[in-house]
Amino acid sequence: MTDLISTDHPLTNPQQQTLSALLDVLIPADDDGLMPSAGEVDLGAYVNEKSRDFLPALISITDEFEAPFAALSFAERLEQVRSWSEVEPELFQKLLMETYAVYYQQGRVLEGIGSKAGAPFPEGNTVQSGDLSLLDPVLAKPRGYRRV
Amino acid sequence: MTKTASDEPVDVLIIGAGASGAAVAWSLADTKMRIVCLEQGDWMKQSEYPTNKTDWEVQQFGPFNIDPNIRKRETDYPINNEGSPINVVNFNGVGGGTILYAAHFPRLHPSDFKVKTLDGVADDWPISYETLEPYFGQNDRMMGVSGLAGDPMYPPKQPPLPPIPLGLVGETVARGYNKLGWHWWPSDSAIISQPYNGRDKCLNLGPCISGCSQGAKSSTDITYWPEAIRAGVELRTRCRVREITLDDQGMADGVIYYDDQGEECFQNAEVVIMACNGVGTPRILLNSKSDRYPNGLANSSGLVGKNLMFHPVGFASGIFEEKLDSHKGPQGCCILSKEFYETDLSRGFVRGYNMQISRGSGPFHTAIQGYMNGKIPWGPGHHEAFQKRFDHMANIGVLCEDLPEECNTVTLDPDLVDSNGIPAPKIDYTLSENSRRMLDHGLARAEEVLLAAGAIETTSSGLVQAAGWHLLGTARMGKDPETSVVNPWGRSHDVKNLFIVDGSIFVTGGGLNPTSTIQAAALYIADTMKKNLANLFD
Numbered sequence: 001m002t003d004l005i006s007t008d009h010p011l012t013n014p015q016q017q018t019l020s021a022l023l024d025v026l027i028p029a030d031d032d033g034l035m036p037s038a039g040e041v042d043l044g045a046y047v048n049e050k051s052r053d054f055l056p057a058l059i060s061i062t063d064e065f066e067a068p069f070a071a072l073s074f075a076e077r078l079e080q081v082r083s084w085s086e087v088e089p090e091l092f093q094k095l096l097m098e099t100y101a102v103y104y105q106q107g108r109v110l111e112g113i114g115s116k117a118g119a120p121f122p123e124g125n126t127v128q129s130g131d132l133s134l135l136d137p138v139l140a141k142p143r144g145y146r147r148v
Numbered sequence: 149m150t151k152t153a154s155d156e157p158v159d160v161l162i163i164g165a166g167a168s169g170a171a172v173a174w175s176l177a178d179t180k181m182r183i184v185c186l187e188q189g190d191w192m193k194q195s196e197y198p199t200n201k202t203d204w205e206v207q208q209f210g211p212f213n214i215d216p217n218i219r220k221r222e223t224d225y226p227i228n229n230e231g232s233p234i235n236v237v238n239f240n241g242v243g244g245g246t247i248l249y250a251a252h253f254p255r256l257h258p259s260d261f262k263v264k265t266l267d268g269v270a271d272d273w274p275i276s277y278e279t280l281e282p283y284f285g286q287n288d289r290m291m292g293v294s295g296l297a298g299d300p301m302y303p304p305k306q307p308p309l310p311p312i313p314l315g316l317v318g319e320t321v322a323r324g325y326n327k328l329g330w331h332w333w334p335s336d337s338a339i340i341s342q343p344y345n346g347r348d349k350c351l352n353l354g355p356c357i358s359g360c361s362q363g364a365k366s367s368t369d370i371t372y373w374p375e376a377i378r379a380g381v382e383l384r385t386r387c388r389v390r391e392i393t394l395d396d397q398g399m400a401d402g403v404i405y406y407d408d409q410g411e412e413c414f415q416n417a418e419v420v421i422m423a424c425n426g427v428g429t430p431r432i433l434l435n436s437k438s439d440r441y442p443n444g445l446a447n448s449s450g451l452v453g454k455n456l457m458f459h460p461v462g463f464a465s466g467i468f469e470e471k472l473d474s475h476k477g478p479q480g481c482c483i484l485s486k487e488f489y490e491t492d493l494s495r496g497f498v499r500g501y502n503m504q505i506s507r508g509s510g511p512f513h514t515a516i517q518g519y520m521n522g523k524i525p526w527g528p529g530h531h532e533a534f535q536k537r538f539d540h541m542a543n544i545g546v547l548c549e550d551l552p553e554e555c556n557t558v559t560l561d562p563d564l565v566d567s568n569g570i571p572a573p574k575i576d577y578t579l580s581e582n583s584r585r586m587l588d589h590g591l592a593r594a595e596e597v598l599l600a601a602g603a604i605e606t607t608s609s610g611l612v613q614a615a616g617w618h619l620l621g622t623a624r625m626g627k628d629p630e631t632s633v634v635n636p637w638g639r640s641h642d643v644k645n646l647f648i649v650d651g652s653i654f655v656t657g658g659g660l661n662p663t664s665t666i667q668a669a670a671l672y673i674a675d676t677m678k679k680n681l682a683n684l685f686d
């Protein structure tokens with residue numbers, strides 16, 4: 001489902017499978033299928049293109065969760081990731097940031113949360129002007145600034 | 149070896165092309181003098197602002213971050229904030245801070261100019277609201293300001309454009325204020341709600357603080373500068389000023405700066421005007437040492453770099469059951485409240501604060517903020533918690549008046565330098581007890597409003613660290629050369645052809661966003677210079 005296209009992928013297939021299983025824990029799919037799992041996003045390609053400084057760390061993370069991590073149950077993977085997040089809080093937080101960054105750019109995700117896919121410009125948004133009669137009680141108040 | 153930029157001295161040399169530099173350049177242009185502005189940054193392109201791209205939120209953490217120490221563009225200089233709980237935020241480029249500001253555009257109140265007289269603290273300004281009133285209006289028309297006349301918290305004024313939309317956030321929070329019987333009003337915003345002077349109206353993109361792709365936000369690169377350049381002002385970008393130089397008589401005779409190739413240049417000038425903000429201006433003055441001025445230029449009072457005022461900021465957030473479409477519309481501009489702006493000592497502090505209602509964040513920021521404050525977990529439950537908050541939030545910023553204190557300073561860092569080797573500014577600032585009490589009071593009142601408006605959950609936090617937008621007071625104006633740096637029309641007491649027009653000259657800071665007042669003061673100073681051209685240095 002990723003919006004990214006990559007030919008020279010920075011991760012090996014086993015690494016991609018591990019990373020997908022890891023991201024699936026960070027943001028699982030919702031029950032009704034509206035919101036996809038982050039495991040469906042190609043974080044490796046995104047980092048390679050947009051956040052290359054993080055790539056070595058990402059590779060080392062996937063190596064840390066090497067097989068059979070991807071074959072574990074969700075509960076087992078969740079427990080492992082939770083333990084790791086406590087041992088490596090800074091690295092975990094960086095991974096989470098990158099995951100959220102790419103996840104909340106995906107068209108399907110944005111549509112799922114009721115937002116528009118793509119860049120905000122030039123389409124923009126419609127915002128209602130609002131009811132200025134709400135100001136009536138304010139206008140009934142006395143002058144509120146101090147004269148000098 | 150220093151290269152001479154041109155054979156001819158310029159009549160007026162302005163340092164900085166931001167809010168005040170643009171205004172003063174435009175105003176002085178009608179004198180037909182030769183005016184040059186040196187700006188250390190670049191021209192910005194609307195097509196390169198983040199909202200043109202799908203990763204618009206991510207860019208706010210990088211090249212469009214408000215903190216120059218994170219942004220680290222070639223055109224930025226580092227700032228040592230280690231001695232301050234508030235980090236300086238800014239932008240270096242044509243337009244200066246207006247490129248990334250929220251465009252909230254209130255004016256100081258009449259009482260803000262007479263703080264000593266009314267409340268017995270700090271000092272009075274040597275000028276008044278009435279002095280600046282015509283320049284406020286002129287500036288509103290030049291910038292393109294949207295708002296609504298009739299606010300009982302101000303003397304009469306008429307913004308040139310109708311207010312920007314309240315949206316569901318504004319209406320909802322306004323009902324909370326009405327329940328409590330407190331003041332609120334649609335914000336004056338430097339964002340055009342209708343087509344204006346060749347610019348198209350706001351598209352409600354959202355994140356004004358990463359630049360406006362539509363050009364509806366009134367940054368000075370698209371308001372003042374095109375007119376100033378058409379009128380003959382020369383604007384040179386990528387020119388970073390190191391110091392102001394003096395002639396044998398102790399008058400400023402020009403500046404030494406580094407051009408885009410890093411080459412050291414000298415520009416001769418008859419008059420020098422500083423418009424570099426409350427950190428950049430004292431930085432250059434303190435770096436302009438000489439035998440005559442060993443403590444820095446224009447500093448016989450010893451006050452250059454002292455009395456730094458920020459506006460301490462905190463935020464309260466409310467979660468609402470109903471969807472508020474919070475991420476749509478200008479994020480920082482909606483409605484405001486001045487209920488607690490004027491002094492009431494029964495509250496436990498002197499002076500007051502502005503409440504600035506802002507809209508919600510985009511999805512990425514919502515997720516990150518939710519993680520940081522423990523409200524949105526990763527893993528199971530993420531989507532439910534996210535959906536409860538995204539587009540269901542309203543925020544109230546509490547922006548407090550900071551009183552001037554000489555212990556809050558901008559000095560030159562002894563070690564840290566920018567890419568040209570110029571010493572970086574070092575900030576030393578302590579939040580006063582008065583400001584702390586004010587902030588606590590404001591955050592409690594903000595949560596009260598949100599609950600009155602129907603919020604099902606509220607949180608608040610502050611002091612916000614990355615909120616040093618408003619840089620004021622470090623070269624204050626006054627009549628007495630012993631207690632001020634510049635006179636009531638911005639001229640240095642020490643150096644008669646040196647002027648300062650940015651927020652440095654503020655005597656007190658009020659409790660609200662200062663850009664409107666900074667620009668009005670710059671226009672007033674320019675006008676006074678024009679009226680005194682024949683005897684400008686007397």
